[in-house]
Amino acid sequence: MRNVAVLGVGMYRFGMGDVPNAVMAREAGLAALRDANLSFRDVQAAYVGHIFAPVMSAVRVMKEFGLTGLPVQHVENASATGSAAFREACLQVASGRYDVVMALGFDKMTTMIQQTTQGTAPENMEDAILPAAFFALWATRRMHERGMKPEHLAKIAAKNWNNAALNPMAQRQTQEQMTPERVLRSRMVAWPLTTMMSCPMGDGAACAIVGSVDLARKLRPERPVVRVVASALQTEKYAPGHLFMGPVVGPAQMTIDTAAQAYNEAGIGPEDLDLVQVHDAFAIEELEYYELLGLCKPGEAEKCIDLGDFELHGRLPVSTDGGLIARGHPGGPTGLAQIWETTLQLRGEAGKRQVNGARVGLCHMMGGGSVCVIHILQRD
Amino acid sequence: MIQKRRVPIKGGYFSIPEDPLEPPRLLGSRCQRCGEHYFPRRAICARADCLSDDLVDVALGPEGTLYSFTFVHMPLFGSSNLEHMDGYGVGQIDLPEGPRVQLPLAGHKEDYFIGQRVIAELDKMREDGDTEVVIVRFRPTGDKK
Numbered sequence: 296m297r298n299v300a301v302l303g304v305g306m307y308r309f310g311m312g313d314v315p316n317a318v319m320a321r322e323a324g325l326a327a328l329r330d331a332n333l334s335f336r337d338v339q340a341a342y343v344g345h346i347f348a349p350v351m352s353a354v355r356v357m358k359e360f361g362l363t364g365l366p367v368q369h370v371e372n373a374s375a376t377g378s379a380a381f382r383e384a385c386l387q388v389a390s391g392r393y394d395v396v397m398a399l400g401f402d403k404m405t406t407m408i409q410q411t412t413q414g415t416a417p418e419n420m421e422d423a424i425l426p427a428a429f430f431a432l433w434a435t436r437r438m439h440e441r442g443m444k445p446e447h448l449a450k451i452a453a454k455n456w457n458n459a460a461l462n463p464m465a466q467r468q469t470q471e472q473m474t475p476e477r478v479l480r481s482r483m484v485a486w487p488l489t490t491m492m493s494c495p496m497g498d499g500a501a502c503a504i505v506g507s508v509d510l511a512r513k514l515r516p517e518r519p520v521v522r523v524v525a526s527a528l529q530t531e532k533y534a535p536g537h538l539f540m541g542p543v544v545g546p547a548q549m550t551i552d553t554a555a556q557a558y559n560e561a562g563i564g565p566e567d568l569d570l571v572q573v574h575d576a577f578a579i580e581e582l583e584y585y586e587l588l589g590l591c592k593p594g595e596a597e598k599c600i601d602l603g604d605f606e607l608h609g610r611l612p613v614s615t616d617g618g619l620i621a622r623g624h625p626g627g628p629t630g631l632a633q634i635w636e637t638t639l640q641l642r643g644e645a646g647k648r649q650v651n652g653a654r655v656g657l658c659h660m661m662g663g664g665s666v667c668v669i670h671i672l673q674r675d
Numbered sequence: 676m677i678q679k680r681r682v683p684i685k686g687g688y689f690s691i692p693e694d695p696l697e698p699p700r701l702l703g704s705r706c707q708r709c710g711e712h713y714f715p716r717r718a719i720c721a722r723a724d725c726l727s728d729d730l731v732d733v734a735l736g737p738e739g740t741l742y743s744f745t746f747v748h749m750p751l752f753g754s755s756n757l758e759h760m761d762g763y764g765v766g767q768i769d770l771p772e773g774p775r776v777q778l779p780l781a782g783h784k785e786d787y788f789i790g791q792r793v794i795a796e797l798d799k800m801r802e803d804g805d806t807e808v809v810i811v812r813f814r815p816t817g818d819k820k
Contacts (some may be wrong), residue, residue: 428765429777431745436767439743439789485747486762486784533721536742536775538767540715 299388299523300511302504303331304635309466309499309623319500320401321359327502332514335360339393341367342383344376344400345627375662378630382526384505394506400628401500429544430577431485445487447600448578449475452492452620454606459617461648466497466623492578494619501631521641525560525671529553545664550587553667561671565589569653572633574661575618612650633658641674679807688715689811698795699811700734712772737795739768746784779812792816
């Protein structure tokens with residue numbers, strides 16, 4: 296990706312509450328503008344992601360910042376919505392059309408749940424099965440093929456809960472150290488996944504402002520420039536065994552292919568990464584993505600988990616902000632929360648969860664099992 | 676007792692045989708050009724190297740092999756017969772024609788293992804006046820294998 300830098304990032308803490316989308320989005324956006332040392336007057340276009348809010352919510356929420364006439368475009372790609380909005384903003388800067396573009400994501404997943412639980416019975420084939428089931432099917436197959444144990448999933452979840460405790464923007468804030476034993480004792484959702492291995496419902500907002508590298512230097516001369524060196528988005532390629540109904544997990548090959556495209560664009564390999572964020576809506580996903588993103592060799596995820604490779608101060612920290620499991624996953628803003636975390640880490644501003652000397656970070660999101668988005672950020 | 680008329684929760688996904696003892700079949704498509712089978716039905720072959728629109732309706736199954744399974748312990752949206760005290764099952768089943776399908780399983784977790792032979796059956800979800808609303812699910816064939 297040519298000449299694109301993250302100018303500023305901001306978040307409204309993920310969680311459950313009565314705060315309207317407009318307020319959460321405004322606070323996240325203003326935080327990003329302050330971080331970038333910009334005024335809303337400078338923003339030339341906005342790509343706004345939400346999944347559950349009504350039609351035109353993107354344009355209406357943007358009025359909170361002022362009515363400057365800027366182009367506003369709603370972006371939606373299920374869980375990958377925020378990542379897709381960020382990609383559109385980056386592509387606009389890379390094309391040379393705009394110098395300052397805002398990517399904003401917000402959602403109140405709690406309202407979606409109220410709407411869908413009003414029905415008394417499933418009305419079509421796909422409603423009969425909850426999303427957790429699809430990921431559980433991945434887990435039971437992995438146990439069968441690779442001898443994975445529920446303890447491996449519990450270790451991933453405990454790691455992410457403990458990382459979230461160091462992140463003031465995280466939804467789940469555990470007071471005492473989270474242990475794999477506590478994770479295993481939590482309520483079963485779908486064998487072998489428990490509630491503590493699964494992301495919570497939540498609300499929140501996140502924002503990233505992107506612009507040219509020169510502008511980044513000019514606005515914040517004291518700060519290292521964080522470049523967007525790769526943006527890849529792919530949908531599924533057909534292969535035998537493809538599931539057409541309830542496509543929540545998505546084919547493993549899609550992450551492999553999207554990662555290959557991103558690494559190629561960035562001119563690096565997985566061995567060059569210093570930290571990684573993944574779509575860990577359920578702990579089994581994070582385990583699978585270790586291998587699919589090339590963070591370890593195929594079949595070695597369990598061994599690497601036992602060695603602590605992906606812990607905050609391990610060989611390659613993953614889900615440093617708590618991931619979807621513990622930072623939270625409201626929907627629209629989730630992918631932008633990954634950009635927030637990675638940007639702070641690469642600047643050396645991640646506080647207690649700082650990965651020492653972090654220079655390159657990868658962000659991975661899946662949307663509805665049917666789209667994969669990967670960005671790679673690099674500090675100059 | 677008179678058998679109530681059985682109607683699918685959603686049309687176009689599975690058959691409802693006249694004979695209640697006959698297993699339902701899944702309604703899919705076969706590409707006449709490359710021979711690939713699909714469930715559910717589709718109009719255009721999904722293979723990037725084919726993309727033919729010459730597809731015909733076919734009935735798939737009713738037997739298959741269990742690729743993976745789980746039992747879910749969260750309440751379904753509202754209540755239905757799919758729920759049990761010990762959760763409701765979901766399986767991925769490889770059909771002999773090729774497609775892998777993802778559908779509810781009957782019974783209990785202990786009834787299943789990966790690689791098992793399973794067969795489709797109809798499950799009553801609710802009664803609606805003089806009809807029964809049914810969904811297709813799988814159960815073990817009972818063959819030891």
